[in-house]
Amino acid sequence: FRATAPALLAKMASARNFHRVVCFHNPHKLYDRLRSRLYSRFHRRLNRFHSKFPSSSSGVGHVQPTGLKSFAKESSKRLSPRITGWVQLARFSQWKFQPRRPLRSTAKEAAKWALTTFAIFGITAVVVFTDKLWIVSKLDPENAHLVSVWAASLPQCIRWMAGLIETYDTVNIPELTTDLCGMTLSNCVGLAAGFDKNGECMTGMLDMGFGFVELGTVTPLPQKGNPQPRVFRLKDQAAVINRYGFNSDGHDRVRMRLESMSENAMDFRPGRIIGVNIGKNKTSKDHVGDYVKGVTCLGGFADYLVVNVSSPNTPGLRDLQGEKYLGELLTAVMKARDALPTRPKVDYKKRKDQRLAKWNKGLQYWMGFYLYDPETVSYSDVKRPALPPVFVKIAPDVDKQGLEAIAKVVMETGVDGIVISNTTIKRDFGWEHPNLHEKGGLSGRPVKGMSTRVISDFYRLTDGKVPIVGVGGIESGKDAFDKIAAGASAVQLYTGLIYRGPRMVPEIKAELALILAEKGYKNVAEAVGEAHRKT
Numbered sequence: 001f002r003a004t005a006p007a008l009l010a011k012m013a014s015a016r017n018f019h020r021v022v023c024f025h026n027p028h029k030l031y032d033r034l035r036s037r038l039y040s041r042f043h044r045r046l047n048r049f050h051s052k053f054p055s056s057s058s059g060v061g062h063v064q065p066t067g068l069k070s071f072a073k074e075s076s077k078r079l080s081p082r083i084t085g086w087v088q089l090a091r092f093s094q095w096k097f098q099p100r101r102p103l104r105s106t107a108k109e110a111a112k113w114a115l116t117t118f119a120i121f122g123i124t125a126v127v128v129f130t131d132k133l134w135i136v137s138k139l140d141p142e143n144a145h146l147v148s149v150w151a152a153s154l155p156q157c158i159r160w161m162a163g164l165i166e167t168y169d170t171v172n173i174p175e176l177t178t179d180l181c182g183m184t185l186s187n188c189v190g191l192a193a194g195f196d197k198n199g200e201c202m203t204g205m206l207d208m209g210f211g212f213v214e215l216g217t218v219t220p221l222p223q224k225g226n227p228q229p230r231v232f233r234l235k236d237q238a239a240v241i242n243r244y245g246f247n248s249d250g251h252d253r254v255r256m257r258l259e260s261m262s263e264n265a266m267d268f269r270p271g272r273i274i275g276v277n278i279g280k281n282k283t284s285k286d287h288v289g290d291y292v293k294g295v296t297c298l299g300g301f302a303d304y305l306v307v308n309v310s311s312p313n314t315p316g317l318r319d320l321q322g323e324k325y326l327g328e329l330l331t332a333v334m335k336a337r338d339a340l341p342t343r344p345k346v347d348y349k350k351r352k353d354q355r356l357a358k359w360n361k362g363l364q365y366w367m368g369f370y371l372y373d374p375e376t377v378s379y380s381d382v383k384r385p386a387l388p389p390v391f392v393k394i395a396p397d398v399d400k401q402g403l404e405a406i407a408k409v410v411m412e413t414g415v416d417g418i419v420i421s422n423t424t425i426k427r428d429f430g431w432e433h434p435n436l437h438e439k440g441g442l443s444g445r446p447v448k449g450m451s452t453r454v455i456s457d458f459y460r461l462t463d464g465k466v467p468i469v470g471v472g473g474i475e476s477g478k479d480a481f482d483k484i485a486a487g488a489s490a491v492q493l494y495t496g497l498i499y500r501g502p503r504m505v506p507e508i509k510a511e512l513a514l515i516l517a518e519k520g521y522k523n524v525a526e527a528v529g530e531a532h533r534k535t
Helices: 006-010 015-024 027-052 065-075 081-092 107-127 141-152 156-161 202-207 251-259 287-298 323-338 348-366 400-413 445-461 477-486 495-500 504-518 530-534
Strands: 178-180 183-185 189-191 212-218 231-234 239-242 273-278 304-308 390-394 417-420 441-444 468-471 490-493
Touching: 141 202, 141 231, 156 202, 189 504, 202 212, 212 251, 212 304, 239 445, 239 495, 251 273, 251 287, 273 287, 287 304, 287 323, 304 323, 323 390, 323 400, 390 400, 400 445, 417 445, 441 445, 441 495, 445 468, 445 477, 445 530, 468 477, 477 490, 477 504, 477 530, 490 495, 495 504
Parallel strands: 189 212, 189 490, 212 273, 273 304, 304 390, 390 417, 417 468, 468 490
Antiparallel strands: 178 183, 231 239, 239 441
């Protein structure tokens, strides 16, 4: 009894519980296995016990399977509770398999199944059957954001039924695989910071088709951000204005969530990159210290780090883009990054074999099939730097002189890359909207041209020596290619998901791969800076 399955058998205290456990798993195999073990072990022990204490009332010399029921009934008064439990289990071994009884229609069970059914089919209806996501669009913008994060954090089986997991048609496009600052990306399309602020749905967004996901912005201490309402839609222009103000759970909570996705975790997948965007607390007086804390606390678990000095929603933050302050900040950040312990090398191929062996051991026995774990990138060719690369994120509103100063500081401090760009505070676009003049940063389609021009100028100032991640107004594969041609090595998007939904990601990847093939490029790296080569 102790050597076989004590935890499982201990739950079989009643006929109903035993029946449910049997029917939940592969019924016939589990029933036969338990029956044979119960007969071989408990039946022998009962016979030995009855040989020492023969029952005068029953007159049975040895307990036979057909006499277990009467033996338990007549001897329960003088048997110890332990022996009585063995008798009861032996009785259950005589049962024949029957169809599962329906659950009792109690209010608690009915409510549980109703909520589960609503969650599964509600998300399926919204995501799969409705192109415009009209149910989510009827919610307040911030509540819609919270619902989207919740949906992306659901178990994988529910996300699969809801259409939130990318199909195999676009999950592996070799032309989109690229290297960014020594990191191998399964594809060059990533999720920008701002959606998953606290690392709650990293796996869900990677399963949606993104090659890399950027968390944050994460601050050292938890803070609620600015008062609500703080998010506004501009639907006609496919834009959003937000003034969240770095609402964050803080370093400690985000670090706990990142630990489950580190390369030391058994389910780690190379090529699925997770970056962390770090910032400062609103009331902090030690700006440099806050960023250094972010590097020290989160650098050991993040694939890359982004120093955010361009959000318009934290007072005085954009002043750090100045040459003097930016130089001091990036020097301290790079020093803290270099002090991090180097990452040990991991045999990803061996990890995959161990993971599949662990999963398939039970599945093969109970269900008779194996799991297939496709490699989005070749595990033998994957690259991962010993220390996390550091990027700096700037605003699209920076002028030519300011951009030249930023380029100079980036080159001098040895920062690995730059993210262009954050949201804009400009409002003179030549059109009007009731929410246009709300305070905060504007993102989406109106920023597309601004960010592309800044990417092109920065690429020219640095002669393409500093890798660029292009962000702002990407809604199609052509928009992504325009950023790449201007000098971006990879791209990120966010606002477009609000209006087009998760189907947008595979569509952009497929269109981008088609454009690369039409222009004769074998991969993304060959197309970087195409616009500058023509001129």
